[in-house]
Amino acid sequence: MSGNNYQLVCGLEIHSELKTKSKMFCACKNDPFAAGKPNIHTCPVCLGMPGGLPLANKKAIEWTIKIGLALNCQINLFSKFDRKNYFYPDLPKGYQISQHDIPFCHDGFLDTSQGRVRIQRIHLEEDTAKLIHQNNYTLIDFNRSGVPLVEIVTETDIKNAQQAKEYAQKLRQILRYLDVADCDMEKGGMRLEANISLKKKTDPDGFLPNYKVECKNINSFRFMEMAINYEMERQAKLLDQGQTPKQETRGFSAESGKTFSQRAKEEAEDYRYFPDPDLPPIEFEPAEIAQIKQELVELPDQYAARLSEEHQLSLDLAQRLVKNKKRAEFFEQLLILAKREKIESKKIINTLLNKKIDYHLSDDPKNTIEEYKKLNELEEMSPEIITELIKELLQENQDVVEKYQSGKTEVLAFLIGQSMKKIAKKVDVNLVKKVLLDQLNN
Numbered sequence: 001m002s003g004n005n006y007q008l009v010c011g012l013e014i015h016s017e018l019k020t021k022s023k024m025f026c027a028c029k030n031d032p033f034a035a036g037k038p039n040i041h042t043c044p045v046c047l048g049m050p051g052g053l054p055l056a057n058k059k060a061i062e063w064t065i066k067i068g069l070a071l072n073c074q075i076n077l078f079s080k081f082d083r084k085n086y087f088y089p090d091l092p093k094g095y096q097i098s099q100h101d102i103p104f105c106h107d108g109f110l111d112t113s114q115g116r117v118r119i120q121r122i123h124l125e126e127d128t129a130k131l132i133h134q135n136n137y138t139l140i141d142f143n144r145s146g147v148p149l150v151e152i153v154t155e156t157d158i159k160n161a162q163q164a165k166e167y168a169q170k171l172r173q174i175l176r177y178l179d180v181a182d183c184d185m186e187k188g189g190m191r192l193e194a195n196i197s198l199k200k201k202t203d204p205d206g207f208l209p210n211y212k213v214e215c216k217n218i219n220s221f222r223f224m225e226m227a228i229n230y231e232m233e234r235q236a237k238l239l240d241q242g243q244t245p246k247q248e249t250r251g252f253s254a255e256s257g258k259t260f261s262q263r264a265k266e267e268a269e270d271y272r273y274f275p276d277p278d279l280p281p282i283e284f285e286p287a288e289i290a291q292i293k294q295e296l297v298e299l300p301d302q303y304a305a306r307l308s309e310e311h312q313l314s315l316d317l318a319q320r321l322v323k324n325k326k327r328a329e330f331f332e333q334l335l336i337l338a339k340r341e342k343i344e345s346k347k348i349i350n351t352l353l354n355k356k357i358d359y360h361l362s363d364d365p366k367n368t369i370e371e372y373k374k375l376n377e378l379e380e381m382s383p384e385i386i387t388e389l390i391k392e393l394l395q396e397n398q399d400v401v402e403k404y405q406s407g408k409t410e411v412l413a414f415l416i417g418q419s420m421k422k423i424a425k426k427v428d429v430n431l432v433k434k435v436l437l438d439q440l441n442n
């Protein structure tokens with residue numbers, strides 16, 4: 001296949017709505033998904049009416065910096081909001097408030113199993129209204145207009161579709177751990193965009209092709225993976241024919257599994273950015289950033305590493321326990337209790353992961369430990385317990401023991417039968433016989 005001659009050059013731009021109580025620049029409720037009715041959480045500011053004055057949401061700014069710190073970014077102590085001018089029906093002001101040349105965060109990274117993905121920048125902006133296309137008309141819902149939206153932009157470090165998927169999934173996991181975003185992909189709370197081009201394998205590191213295809217508004221990790229793989233094949237074919245793929249924006253159709261052209265983009269658009277005169281620049285003291293850093297929760301990779309070390313689990317296994325914070329906390333409680341009860345951590349975790357016990361993350365881990373103990377007693381009765389039970393039996397049958405010890409060894413069969421009855425569980429009869437003989441000849 002021709003694709004073997006080429007190397008993917010890919011960066012991701014991921015948008016995520018923040019779940020602050022109010023919108024980015026007004027006091028309207030930030031609740032676009034559960035609003036019940038369209039256009040109820042609106043005011044002159046988020047409807048773009050003349051005279052509406054924006055006021056920046058402090059929480060949203062702090063959360064953006066928190067995201068930046070979690071992604072190992074540098075933080076700009078001086079920053080500002082800019083107007084990005086363009087016209088579209090979902091943008092009544094005729095411009096979007098965004099950040100142009102001084103984003104809150106820059107130069108970070110996120111590690112994946114296939115290597116480091118550098119993060120170029122993280123900026124904060126406002127979401128647009130939602131367009132709902134009906135048969136022959138379009139409705140606009142302004143409940144979403146002005147919802148805080150972070151955009152996280154990577155460098156072109158992504159080597160294949162699988163790594164793109166892993167990066168995006170890890171990013172969602174971190175945003176959820178930080179408790180700043182729900183990242184509901186189906187509802188559009190998190191939106192994926194992949195910039196895709198190919199270079200020759202012989203091209204040097206850092207070489208950028210002279211074209212770029214943007215696949216926009218992808219709402220599932222799997223679709224993004226499919227879109228990248230499809231584009232790699234499509235572009236390789238064109239390159240093999242001596243053509244340069246068109247610089248354009250493409251959508252992805254889940255039905256066909258293919259990308260399709262949406263609009264050509266021969267030149268970079270000119271949004272005529274300028275600082276928003278209604279919003280003063282934002283300045284931070286280093287101590288304020290240090291404070292936010294101090295308040296950061298333990299992130300999934302650190303959490304997994306700690307569980308692995310404290311409870312002698314492989315890192316792989318620990319990583320399966322920390323998919324989300326609630327799950328991580330449940331398993332950590334369980335592991336602490338297991339340690340106290342001298343239950344081997346790997347054993348109980350595997351029992352749960354293999355679904356041999358029915359458990360829910362809302363359960364009290366104490367009950368789960370009890371369930372595990374019960375299951376274990378049934379499955380493997382320890383030799384110590386068997387010995388205890390047999391000792392008891394012999395005490396109750398002193399006369400038989402005496403008979404045996406005076407040479408009537410045929411009573412052994414009777415004692416084995418009685419022992420099996422007393423143990424009342426499926427155990428190895430040879431083990432019972434051995435324990436009995438040990439006790440009798442003692």
Ligand SMILES: [Zn+2]
Pocket residue numbers: 023026027028041042043044045046047146
């Ligand atoms: Zn409003």
